[in-house]
Amino acid sequence: MNEKTMGVYVHIPFCTTRCDYCDFYSTEGLGAPQQGQYVSSLLHEWECYAACGIRNDWRIETLYIGGGTPTVLVPAHLERLLDGLMERFETSHLQEFTVEANPGTLTEEKLKILRDHGCDRLSLGVQSFDPFYLKWLGRSHDVQAVYDSWAMARRMGWDNLSLDLMYGLQDQTLDHWRQTLQQAIELQPEHLSLYQLNIEPGTPMAERVARGEAHTVDEETARQQYLLAREVLLAAGYGHYEISNYAKPGKHSRHNTLYWKNQEYVGMGAGASGYINRVRYTNHKDLTLYTRMIKRNRVPRAFEETIDRELQKKETILLGLRLTEGVDKKAYQQCFGRSLEEDFGAVIRKHEAQGLMENREDTLRLTLEGLLLSNEILLDFF
Numbered sequence: 039m040n041e042k043t044m045g046v047y048v049h050i051p052f053c054t055t056r057c058d059y060c061d062f063y064s065t066e067g068l069g070a071p072q073q074g075q076y077v078s079s080l081l082h083e084w085e086c087y088a089a090c091g092i093r094n095d096w097r098i099e100t101l102y103i104g105g106g107t108p109t110v111l112v113p114a115h116l117e118r119l120l121d122g123l124m125e126r127f128e129t130s131h132l133q134e135f136t137v138e139a140n141p142g143t144l145t146e147e148k149l150k151i152l153r154d155h156g157c158d159r160l161s162l163g164v165q166s167f168d169p170f171y172l173k174w175l176g177r178s179h180d181v182q183a184v185y186d187s188w189a190m191a192r193r194m195g196w197d198n199l200s201l202d203l204m205y206g207l208q209d210q211t212l213d214h215w216r217q218t219l220q221q222a223i224e225l226q227p228e229h230l231s232l233y234q235l236n237i238e239p240g241t242p243m244a245e246r247v248a249r250g251e252a253h254t255v256d257e258e259t260a261r262q263q264y265l266l267a268r269e270v271l272l273a274a275g276y277g278h279y280e281i282s283n284y285a286k287p288g289k290h291s292r293h294n295t296l297y298w299k300n301q302e303y304v305g306m307g308a309g310a311s312g313y314i315n316r317v318r319y320t321n322h323k324d325l326t327l328y329t330r331m332i333k334r335n336r337v338p339r340a341f342e343e344t345i346d347r348e349l350q351k352k353e354t355i356l357l358g359l360r361l362t363e364g365v366d367k368k369a370y371q372q373c374f375g376r377s378l379e380e381d382f383g384a385v386i387r388k389h390e391a392q393g394l395m396e397n398r399e400d401t402l403r404l405t406l407e408g409l410l411l412s413n414e415i416l417l418d419f420f
């Protein structure tokens with residue numbers, strides 16, 4: 039049997055309230071009946087892949103339930119979702135099962151449901167330990183909720199916890215950022231994701247910035263914050279394995295690494311993206327449209343693009359260079375029948391000469407300076 043290794047991403051587009059900076063697809067304040075209907079649609083979406091001839095012998099190795107905030111689902115619907123997924127998947131190959139959670143939405147009852155269904159990794163959206171910044175960002179929780187959720191998860195047996203932090207916040211000093219990192223390290227997370235605040239058009243934060251009521255730090259401060267985080271976390275025993283991600287040995291995110299290695303994955307749910315059989319797709323965001331298509335046994339795609347070989351090469355570089363280990367040159371040659379130098383020699387030489395890239399015998403990777411300028415460099419491959 040020729041099984042294809044896959045990851046599965048399940049999107050839960052509900053949040054307690056909307057954060058001011060967020061442009062992810064999610065809806066606030068939906069009640070239990072709408073949640074129930076959505077869970078039914080999600081489970082039916084899996085059947086649609088078979089009905090439409092897309093699904094065959096998938097070997098599911100990672101499962102990631104993200105959002106939105108998956109843990110806003112009421113216990114009954116959370117349980118029905120997980121029961122349904124476990125019934126549908128062959129779970130014996132599952133190596134990692136992550137659920138995103140926000141402080142204040144976790145209860146012992148929900149954690150027990152997650153644990154009983156095999157969830158072995160939680161990713162907690164902490165963002166800051168400072169009440170001022172939590173309010174400034176429009177987060178729905180306070181600092182105490184962070185500590186309470188964290189302690190509850192540990193007490194209930196999780197030994198693989200990740201937390202998200204944000205930097206580049208209005209007037210945030212290096213000392214403040216260092217203190218935030220120390221507060222995070224004191225919790226002894228196995229994994230950290232650090233994101234610079236970007237002002238996304240159309241968000242309440244963008245409106246506040248336009249009105250002069252909010253601002254972010256300047257480029258140089260953001261750069262120093264990035265370098266400081268790396269220094270502090272390396273000293274605390276974390277490996278820097280991706281532009282924005284750090285982990286204790288063996289605790290990197292397997293699911294996200296699958297994205298960076300340009301492997302295929304199923305994206306389920308309203309607004310979710312996936313990559314199956316060399317087709318990248320995004321599902322309808324509109325819940326009504328999403329549900330209607332599934333009721334008709336159709337995959338609920340709003341957009342799809344077939345990735346030809348040339349684009350696949352570029353995506354392999356674009357994603358692979360996000361990893362600090364870089365792109366495996368031998369694997370590239372085996373996959374495409376040509377060397378990286380044959381395909382991208384001029385761009386590689388240009389960035390190598392500027393000290394932004396290292397072209398080693400086995401790997402091509404960004405230097406630290408290159409990681410800081412990754413957005414500009416990666417665009418050069420297109």
Ligand code: SF4
Nearest residue numbers: 053056057060105106
């Ligand atoms: S909790 Fe996450 S997904 Fe929901 S609004 Fe805030 S940042 Fe966006």
